Amino acid sequence: MDLLLIKEGFPLLSFLIFLPLAGAMVLLFFHGEAFARLWAMMVTSLTAVSSLFLLTGFDPASAKYQFAEAYTWIPRFHINYIVGMDGISILLVLLTTFIMPFCVLASWKYIQQRVAPFMFCLLIMETSMIGVFVALDFVLFYIFWEFMLIPMYLLIAIWGGPRKVYASIKFFLYTLAGSVLLLVAIIALYLKSGSFFIPEMMWQPYSLTFQVLVFLAFFLAFAIKVPMFPFHTWLPAAHVEAPTAGSVILASVLLKMGTYGMLRFCLPITPDATMLLATPILWLSIAGIIYGGFTALAQQDMKKLIAYSSVGHMGFVTLGIFVLNTRGVEGAMLQMINHGVTTGALFLCVGMIYERTHSRELALATGVGKYMPWFVTFLAFFSLSSFGFPGTNSFIGEFLVLAGTFEHDIVLALAAIPGAVLAAAYMLRMLQKIVWGGTANPDQSHLTDLGVREIAVLAPFLLFVFWIGLGPQPFIDLMHGSVSHLLEQFNNWQQHQQIAAVLWR
């Protein structure tokens, strides 16, 4: 309990978690379309503004869990309501709260049927997403983790594209399968340590076998979520069929839950296993980066292309996490935020094209540059960011990850480079086709350029692309305390244990 910095006074984190839920409850009773949109906009905006107080009250130097709240819940099984936030989760929470209003805005015209249930699902998802990032009790974490499956399933199944049934069920079953093992691991840890309080389970001297099994269980669940190669095939299907807001949430936040889990659980709870299995996981990440690049290059569907690019980008994140040095981990964390911003924005852009051409086929969207100059400007900047062009946010993230990888193993870093080249290839190919196309462009003269609402949606993303790209220090400062604390403890652990870890080298 001494790891927690209990928040006196107003319970900000609980407020943030349950406000969207309360808002969703209201929508159960009032289901007017216009009301639903406005109400959802208000609730998400209020959450976003309130989350700013997290920033102002946060102490980057402390490694404790801040804004913590602890209440007993089910004392018989030692299940408590404990939430807290540190440097690793603050940026993710802020990402979540700030992306949500834009998702609502992007769905303003896109969703025409059953608007109130849609907003209901969005708000429930926000609750569970914020809850996942701040939960410090395993059962609480698991509840929030599973909680968002149903709304996401509904989002795809009701408001999705032509193959929505297939995609939504695939998503649901795939993720659930991984989570089942997560539950088993949680129970095993409970039996070993007698509580569900997460920080108490970190850095404990479990046996190596136990650690490896628990690690594998966690890893599988998170790897499916991330998604890592070869557990990634649900992602293209889900992204393609989901509505725009669904794709944005999926890409920006849900994927980060996987890597967050790796950082929060795999590393501190099973450090020996982490070290043992780091190298194969690193190579798996490399495979993901390169595989994602190749498959993206072959796509004709814009959303599928971006989905596969996510596989590549998250490969960089897991690469950064498992090299286990400051640069790598900070780069990975920054890349999580960057990916959220950039890929979210790219999905928004594709959504806007879809609203106009009613197709996601690249061939039907060629040559729109002449008629939609604002749109292609935004698209161009986000594409540049996607492949890590200097000056944009992804450059900083990828650079830090590669620097960390170089420190760890040069061969690994060199293997990651072709991935970056492939990223440039498929992004520029998409950009070239959309903006200019070729000689056989369809007639795009009926397309209208971005309206004020759409520009208002995209502009903040662009702002962050350049802010993080040109002045990343404030963001890195926020996470530095917690990351260095984590790695410091990791190094201490290493020194105190005799480990036959040089198996794979």
Next chain:
Amino acid sequence: MTTLIEYLQARIKTVITVCFVLLAVVAGGSLLIDTHHAHTWAEQHVPFFWSLFGFAAAAVIIGVARWFGQSGIQAPTDFYDRSHSTLCEEEE
């Protein structure tokens, strides 16, 4: 101004005579002037020095310019366009 010029042009013979008289005056004046401040021997000792110098210089310059021009420097106005089109296609 125009009327003045036309007035003079009508009496061109008179104007020319006046000019010659002025020239004579100037040349004569050169003999009377105090030359010992001049820098060079030629200026100090040669009578009508600057008159001769002026006339000779002008004549030489005209001659040299004419010779220079006739020897090929003066070329038809489309010289560069013609030679360019044979050597390298000038893109418009």
Next chain:
Amino acid sequence: MTSSFIHPSVLLIAGALLLPFIRGPLRKPYLFFVPLLALCVVVLNTTLTGNFGVVPFLDWQLVLGRVDKLSTIFALIMALMAVIGTLYGLQVDRAGEHMAAWFYAAGSLGAIYSGDYLSLFLFWEMMAFASVFLVWFRRGPQSLRVGYRYLLIHTIGGIILLAGILLRYQAVGNITFDLLDVAHPELYTWLIMIGFGLNAAMVPLHSWLPEAYSEASFNGAVFLCAFTTKTAVYTLARSCAGMDILVVLGVIMALYGVIYAVMENDIRKLLAWSIVSQVGYMVAGIGIGTDMAINGAVAHAVVHILYKSLLFMGTGSVLYMTGKTKFTELGGLYAKMPATFFFTLIGCLSISAAPFFAAYASKSMIITAGFEQHLNWASWLLMFGATGTFMYNGLKLPYFLFFGSNNCSKETWAKAGDPSWNMLIAMTLGATLCILVGTAPGFLYALLPYAVDYNPHTAYHLLETLQLLGFAALAFFLLKKYVEPVDRICLDIDWLYRQAGCGFLWLIKHPLQWCDTAWGEAYRAVGLSSLMTLSRFWSWFDWHAIDGVVDGLARSVRALGGKVRVLQSGQIQITLYYAFSLAAALLVTFIFYQLL
């Protein structure tokens, strides 16, 4: 009021940037007042001495406001020129032309006031890039190409200058802009001198000048003639004073310009060659290096700006009104353009150093300095050149343009006339100043960098000039038919550049282009298609292999479920049968296990 230094370039640049927003009736007053304000600021700055505007930049100190007698006098004349030039072009509607002109003037003033090489270079490049627009705005058929050549040459000059600056920094360790060690010139001294010299149109780096200045717009040429070359003269005076080779180069320039000007058919190209020639005097003066020589060079620069701009204004008016610039298409214009003729005549007399007109007070200073240094050969040749100047500029130009045979076509004659009020006022200003400087050079001499020990108004000087001019005129009128303008262009060293350019282009087009095309083909055929094939394979793999496993698993589970579903038949006896069988099997297995 103790004033501190205000940089006039800031005013001009700010004025230029605001100009597009000033429209309608406000524009003409605005156009007049901004350079006037800059001139006032320069006048205010004349009370100061020393280094101002010191800006730290990286490792260095940039000095943006070095005020002393040399920079003050140049700044004054440049600012005045900006006023007159803008006034002359007041009726031009396109804001871009005025903006270019003001940026150009700002660059020049900045270069004059800068005390270090880095800021000098910045303003140097600003001048080059702004002035090229003044060529392009003529919008004639050749203007684009001429402008590009101009820009190219000036960029090369800028690079040479930069190389010199960098080498000097490496050798000396600072970037202060002061007198170089001309007695022991190093590579960097030469490079810097060549960089400055290119802008001063030293032979053989001069061909850009006649070409560009004759191709400039009618008002652009007024700016062009003053700023680039005289800023270069300033920089040479500042850094290369006393460099002996400059005497030789100056004399060559003076004579070269004379010969070409005598041959020239285009009235503004003639004036451009005249610039080459007159700058030669200034360069020679700088080369001589004594106080009087530098004084003479500076004074000549100032008066040259005055009368050359007046001449360009006059010929510019001809261009503006008739659209023609060749002697062979003009002539006899005194009748239709008397005011223009009057002002041009004043300019012509000024350049010829006629008594009481502008150059009377300056040209002889340089020549006297030459004689005093016993560089007699140089002074004689310069006098020779002065005769030539009178010939082409004092006689040929006014005679064949305003008198002579009337080669005007009907439309040219109809269009000819005196230009608008602002142009006439500008010319009046210029003419007045020319006469003023020539008759009472005292206020000019007071501004010169060194104490002046010279009086142009001696009887000797008067008679010397009168003799020279009178008898040269006599020779001209006797040999007039040999100086008749013919419709030809004069080839020059730029023939070499153009040939080199053509050769370079051929080289790029044929062998290099072939290599590039071959490489591009290889890239496309081999690289791209294999990449795409590989990508398509992985995409296929993703769907058929990985998803085949996943979806296949799902499908088999569903199939299994389908089979199991069939087992539920709804008939209770069959269900009971299965249940009891299963229970029996389990019981038997359990018993056997317990027994064993």
